[in-house]
Amino acid sequence: MLRVTASPCHVTCPGVHCSFLTANMETHVEDPVIEEEEKTFRDLGITEVLCETCEQLGWKKPTKIQLEAIPMALQGRDVIGLAETGSGKTGAFALPILQTLLENPQKLYALVLTPTRELAFQISEQFEALGSSIGVKSAVIVGGIDMMSQSLALAKKPHVVIATPGRLVDHLENTKGFNLRAIKYLVMDEADRILNMDFESEVDKILKVIPRDRKTFLFSATMTKKVQKLQRAALLNPVRCAVSSKYQTVEKLQQYYIFIPSKFKDSYLVYILNELAGNSFMIFCSTCNNTQRIALLLRNLGFTAIPLHGQMSQSKRLGSLNKFKAKSRSVLLATDVASRGLDIPHVDVVINFDIPTHSKDYIHRVGRTARAGRSGKAITFVTQYDVELFQRIEHLIGKKLPSFPTQEEEVMMLNERVTEAQRFARIELRELGEKKKRPRDDKGDDTEGSSGVRKKVAGGKFKKKAH
Numbered sequence: 001m002l003r004v005t006a007s008p009c010h011v012t013c014p015g016v017h018c019s020f021l022t023a024n025m026e027t028h029v030e031d032p033v034i035e036e037e038e039k040t041f042r043d044l045g046i047t048e049v050l051c052e053t054c055e056q057l058g059w060k061k062p063t064k065i066q067l068e069a070i071p072m073a074l075q076g077r078d079v080i081g082l083a084e085t086g087s088g089k090t091g092a093f094a095l096p097i098l099q100t101l102l103e104n105p106q107k108l109y110a111l112v113l114t115p116t117r118e119l120a121f122q123i124s125e126q127f128e129a130l131g132s133s134i135g136v137k138s139a140v141i142v143g144g145i146d147m148m149s150q151s152l153a154l155a156k157k158p159h160v161v162i163a164t165p166g167r168l169v170d171h172l173e174n175t176k177g178f179n180l181r182a183i184k185y186l187v188m189d190e191a192d193r194i195l196n197m198d199f200e201s202e203v204d205k206i207l208k209v210i211p212r213d214r215k216t217f218l219f220s221a222t223m224t225k226k227v228q229k230l231q232r233a234a235l236l237n238p239v240r241c242a243v244s245s246k247y248q249t250v251e252k253l254q255q256y257y258i259f260i261p262s263k264f265k266d267s268y269l270v271y272i273l274n275e276l277a278g279n280s281f282m283i284f285c286s287t288c289n290n291t292q293r294i295a296l297l298l299r300n301l302g303f304t305a306i307p308l309h310g311q312m313s314q315s316k317r318l319g320s321l322n323k324f325k326a327k328s329r330s331v332l333l334a335t336d337v338a339s340r341g342l343d344i345p346h347v348d349v350v351i352n353f354d355i356p357t358h359s360k361d362y363i364h365r366v367g368r369t370a371r372a373g374r375s376g377k378a379i380t381f382v383t384q385y386d387v388e389l390f391q392r393i394e395h396l397i398g399k400k401l402p403s404f405p406t407q408e409e410e411v412m413m414l415n416e417r418v419t420e421a422q423r424f425a426r427i428e429l430r431e432l433g434e435k436k437k438r439p440r441d442d443k444g445d446d447t448e449g450s451s452g453v454r455k456k457v458a459g460g461k462f463k464k465k466a467h
């Protein structure tokens with residue numbers, strides 16, 4: 001275990017320590033000693049009742065990030081936790097919070113900030129599962145859902161509030177009797193995302209109204225190196241728990257690219273879905289419109305595809321996610337709203353239909369598969385316009401990716417039917433757009449109940465269908 005002595009970082013916040021700035025901070029990196037591998041949750045100081053819950057969840061022993069972070073958190077340290085996707089970071093911050101809560105029961109004890117609504121629900125489920133035997137109550141405070149029911153949930157004073165920053169600020173400003181003046185823990189999950197510009201003013205407002213002497217945990221698979229951003233989290237003498245020194249994708253993830261002309265992307269997608277039929281796919285697109293269009297296109301060709309993007313109502317978003325989780329849909333088309341944190345164990349293949357513009361998003365997107373020791377595949381479409389972005393990704397992950405084998409003639413044979421399906425998808429998209437304009441019509445953001453044109457595509461379903 002590498003330990004470097006902590007020393008203050010003198011930038012703006014006196015007393016703030018930060019390894020990214022000074023290289024002087026206490027750093028924990030993966031410990032190769034076998035004994036560590038053998039350690040149990042009990043050895044880390046986790047109390048019996050929580051150890052039993054871990055066992056019931058099938059968590060036989062701590063993951064590497066849990067091994068590193070839990071003892072530090074239990075010692076009362078601020079923690080920056082950096083570990084690959086699907087490696088159990090949620091447990092690494094939830095267990096110490098639950099344990100200290102058990103020792104000092106208190107309402108409104110911890111606040112967890114997440115960048116997306118779906119992730120907030122997932123974290124809440126994990127808190128409630130881990131805290132089931134000690135009666136922990138959590139509230140999810142996210143946009144797109146009625147403020148009144150959330151105000152009622154907050155009035156009951158849950159132990160843990162899991163929130164997206166914007167809606168939390170709304171409640172802090174408008175919900176009578178609600179404040180976070182007593183909280184003992186602040187967690188920023190997907191911390192680099194929470195600390196970036198998009199959430200800047202909300203996070204600053206939140207930080208102003210929570211106690212300074214709280215504990216702060218920042219967790220992510222990728223972390224910002226920018227001094228000012230980390231300082232905004234106002235960490236106090238933090239310890240950095242990293243299970244890898246550079247950004248790694250999971251070992252059991254097979255990653256490929258395919259280099260294709262932009263105009264044949266749809267045909268190649270259909271080809272791959274057929275080649276890998278029988279798997280569960282998450283396909284990432286760069287815009288809501290493309291997500292919706294491809295969902296329609298694939299449905300017209302007989303695939304069970306469903307969209308998830310930010311222009312859908314929250315109930316439709318959760319509906320899509322639940323159908324995919326329940327395996328009643330085999331293809332989830334999503335924007336980056338689904339790229340971080342979502343834990344859906346059965347995702348076999350991630351396809352980057354549109355290459356991510358920020359290389360770090362690549363790491364999060366492909367991390368939706370090969371989670372918790374499972375294997376998975378990721379295939380990135382690279383067109384003539386994407387070469388530079390792709391090189392940046394290879395540079396970030398520190399490896400050259402192989403090309404995914406394809407048979408061009410077979411792809412071209414699909415072209416005619418794909419073109420026909422594209423035409424129908426365009427008509428359906430237009431219809432959906434018109435429905436949206438009509439008042440009180442909530443059907444505009446999903447496609448399952450939309451026009452019946454999909455049956456018109458010649459040949460109906462493909463012979464090998466991706467179910």
Ligand SMILES: Nc1ncnc2c1ncn2[C@@H]1O[C@H](COP(=O)(O)OP(=O)(O)OP(=O)(O)O)[C@@H](O)[C@H]1O
Nearest residue numbers: 059061062063085086087088089090221341343372
């Ligand atoms: N000690 C453990 N043993 C077995 N499984 C575990 C353990 N800890 C967590 N898990 C499981 O591993 C999966 C991934 O965990 P989690 O979602 O916390 O990953 P993560 O590191 O936060 O990933 P991401 O970076 O994508 O957000 C979950 O299904 C969780 O239940």
